[in-house]
Amino acid sequence: MTELLCNYLGGRWQTGTGAGTVLRDPVLGTELVRVDATGHDLAEGFAFAREQGGAALRALTYRQRGALLAETLKVLQANREAYEEIATANSGTVKNDSAVDIDGGLFTLGVYARMGDTLGDRQHLLDGDMARLGKDPLFQSQHVMTPTRGVALFINAFNFPSWGLWEKAAPALLSGVPVIIKPATATAWLTQRMVKDVVDAGVLPAGALSVICGSSAGLLDQLQAFDVVSFTGSADTAAVIRSHPAITRRSVRVNIEADSLNSALLLPDAGAEALDLLAKEVAREMTVKSGQKCTAIRRVFVPQAQYEAAAQAISARLAKTTVGNPRNPSVRMGALVSREQLQSVHEGLALLKTQTQVLHDGAQHALVDADAALACCVGPTLLGVGTAAASDSAQLVHDTEVFGPVATLLPYRDLPHALDLVRRGQGSLVTSLYGGDPAALAAAALALADSHGRVHIISPDVAALQTGHGNVMPQSLHGGPGRAGGGEELGGARALNFYHRRSALQASTLVLAQVQATSPAASAP
Numbered sequence: 033m034t035e036l037l038c039n040y041l042g043g044r045w046q047t048g049t050g051a052g053t054v055l056r057d058p059v060l061g062t063e064l065v066r067v068d069a070t071g072h073d074l075a076e077g078f079a080f081a082r083e084q085g086g087a088a089l090r091a092l093t094y095r096q097r098g099a100l101l102a103e104t105l106k107v108l109q110a111n112r113e114a115y116e117e118i119a120t121a122n123s124g125t126v127k128n129d130s131a132v133d134i135d136g137g138l139f140t141l142g143v144y145a146r147m148g149d150t151l152g153d154r155q156h157l158l159d160g161d162m163a164r165l166g167k168d169p170l171f172q173s174q175h176v177m178t179p180t181r182g183v184a185l186f187i188n189a190f191n192f193p194s195w196g197l198w199e200k201a202a203p204a205l206l207s208g209v210p211v212i213i214k215p216a217t218a219t220a221w222l223t224q225r226m227v228k229d230v231v232d233a234g235v236l237p238a239g240a241l242s243v244i245c246g247s248s249a250g251l252l253d254q255l256q257a258f259d260v261v262s263f264t265g266s267a268d269t270a271a272v273i274r275s276h277p278a279i280t281r282r283s284v285r286v287n288i289e290a291d292s293l294n295s296a297l298l299l300p301d302a303g304a305e306a307l308d309l310l311a312k313e314v315a316r317e318m319t320v321k322s323g324q325k326c327t328a329i330r331r332v333f334v335p336q337a338q339y340e341a342a343a344q345a346i347s348a349r350l351a352k353t354t355v356g357n358p359r360n361p362s363v364r365m366g367a368l369v370s371r372e373q374l375q376s377v378h379e380g381l382a383l384l385k386t387q388t389q390v391l392h393d394g395a396q397h398a399l400v401d402a403d404a405a406l407a408c409c410v411g412p413t414l415l416g417v418g419t420a421a422a423s424d425s426a427q428l429v430h431d432t433e434v435f436g437p438v439a440t441l442l443p444y445r446d447l448p449h450a451l452d453l454v455r456r457g458q459g460s461l462v463t464s465l466y467g468g469d470p471a472a473l474a475a476a477a478l479a480l481a482d483s484h485g486r487v488h489i490i491s492p493d494v495a496a497l498q499t500g501h502g503n504v505m506p507q508s509l510h511g512g513p514g515r516a517g518g519g520e521e522l523g524g525a526r527a528l529n530f531y532h533r534r535s536a537l538q539a540s541t542l543v544l545a546q547v548q549a550t551s552p553a554a555s556a557p
C-alpha cells in the first residue's frame with residue numbers, strides 16, 4: 033500500500049486512523065500517496081495553535097517574524113528539487129507551470145519577509161492619525177491594529193498547493209497569527225511536504241504552522257470568535273462555508289476567493305500591435321497550468337471588425353502547443369489534475385458548445401508520450417460566437433467557468449457594449465485591457481475597476497515589462513467582488529489587515545503619544 037502522509041497538529045505528527053484517499057499521477061494513473069484526517073483531536077489541535085503558537089508569535093516584533101519567514105524561505109529553497117518532482121507527479125505540470133506555483137509561493141514569502149524589516153521592532157500598527165473628539169485637543173481618538181488572538185484556518189484549492197499556502201501564510205505569520213492549512217485533497221502532497229520540511233527544520237515556534245490533509249469534516253466547528261478563515265475554491269463550497277454557524281453566529285472573519293469569468297478586452301481602434309499582444313496573452317493564459325488558474329482569461333472581447341483576425345491569431349498560437357507527459361521536454365502543456373477535472377472540463381465544453389462555435393479544437397492535439405485512455409490531458413480549445421448580438425445572447429459564456437484550457441472569443445459593437453459584456457461576469461478577479469491610447473486605456477480601466485479586483489493594462493510600451501494577466505503579484509490586490517467571492521488578499525501591507533483587529537483608542541493625547549511611539553503607520557508599502 034502507498035505511504036500515508038502524516039498530519040501535523042497539536043505540535044506533533046499524527047496519522048489518520050482511516051484507510052485514506054489515494055492521490056494519483058494524473059498522467060500515468062499510478063498511485064502516489066494517501067491522505068487521511070480521521071480520528072484527530074481537532075479541538076486540542078486548534079487550541080494548541082491558538083494558545084501556544086499564537087502567544088509565541090505575538091511575543092515577537094514584525095521584524096523578528098519577518099526573520100522567521102526568511103528562515104522558512106531558506107528551508108524551502110534548499111528542498112526545491114523535491115517540490116518539483118512532487119508537482120510533476122501529482123499535478124502533472126511541466127517545469128514552467130510547476131514554477132508558477134512553487135517559485136510564486138517562495139517569491140511571495142520573500143516579499144513579506146522583507147516587509148518585516150520595514151514594519152520594524154513593533155507589535156502593533158497605527159491606522160491613520162489622531163482625531164480630535166471635541167474642542168479641547170487633549171482628548172483624542174487614535175485607531176490601532178493589533179493581531180487577532182485566534183488561529184487562521186486556510187482551506188485551499190487544488191491548483192496552487194504551494195502558492196496558495198504561502199500567499200496566505202506569509203501575511204498571517206508576519207501579523208503574529210498561527211496557521212492551520214487544509215489543502216485540497218487531490219494535490220495535498222506538495223503542501224504537506226513543504227510544511228513538513230519547515231516543521232522539521234524547527235524554524236517556527238511550536239503551533240505556528242499546522243497541516244491537516246484529508247477531509248474537511250469538523251474543521252469549521254472548531255472556529256472561535258477571534259479566529260479567521262480563508263477559503264479558496266468553488267462558489268458552491270464557498271456558499272456552504274458562508275452559512276456555517278461559526279461565521280453566521282460567532283462572526284468569524286472569512287475571506288472567500290471563488291471562481292471567476294475573467295476577461296481580456298481589445299479596445300476599439302487599438303491597432304495591430306495591440307491585437308498581437310492580446311493574442312499572445314490569451315494563448316498563454318489558456319495553456320499555463322492547463323488553464324487551471326483562477327485568474328485565467330475565459331472571455332475575450334474584440335471589436336466586431338477584428339473578430340476573424342483575433343480568431344486566427346489566437347488559434348495559430350494554440351496550434352503550436354504540444355500536450356502530454358510533462359516529463360517529455362517537447363511538451364509545453366501537461367495534464368489536468370484528476371479524472372474528475374477532466375470529466376468536468378469535457379462537460380463544461382459540451383455546455384458552452386451549445387451556444388458557440390469551435391474556432392480551435394483541442395481534440396486535434398495528439399498527446400505526446402501519454403496514453404489518452406489514462407492521462408488527464410486535454411488540448412486547448414478556443415470557442416467563438418461570431419456576432420455582437422450573439423455575445424449578448426450566449427449567456428452560458430458569461431456564467432460557466434470551465435476550469436481548463438478553454439476560452440471564448442466574443443465580438444462587440446462599441447465600447448459601451450464591450451464594458452457591459454465584461455461586467456456580465458458579475459465581478460471578476462482580473463480583466464486585461466489592450467490598446468495604444470493612454471487616455472482611452474485609463475478611462476476603460478476606471479470604468480471596470482469597481483467590478484474587478486485587478487485591472488491589468490497592456491500598451492506597447494510595457495509589452496516586454498508587464499507581469500502577465502494571470503500572475504498574482506504580492507504588491508497588488510488579489511480577489512474580486514461578487515461572483516469572485518468578495519475577498520481581498522495580498523496588495524502589499526494591505527494583506528495584514530485581515531489578521532489584525534482595528535480598534536479606536538480614546539484617550540489623553542499624552543497616552544496616545546505613547547501608543548504612537550511604539551507603532552509604525554499601517555500604510556506601510
Ligand code: NAP
Binds near residue numbers: 216
Ligand atoms: P472545491 O471543490 O470548492 O474545494 C476547495 C477546498 O474546499 C478543498 O480543500 C476541499 O477539500 C474543501 N472543501 C470541500 N467541501 C468542503 C466543505 N463542505 N467544507 C469545507 N471545505 C470543503 O474547489 P477546487 O475544485 O479545489 O478548486 C477549483 C475552484 O477554485 C475553481 O472554481 C477556481 O476558480 C477556484 N479558485 C479560485 C482561486 C482564487 O484565488 N479566487 C484560486 C484557485 C482556485 P477536498 O479537496 O478535500 O474536497
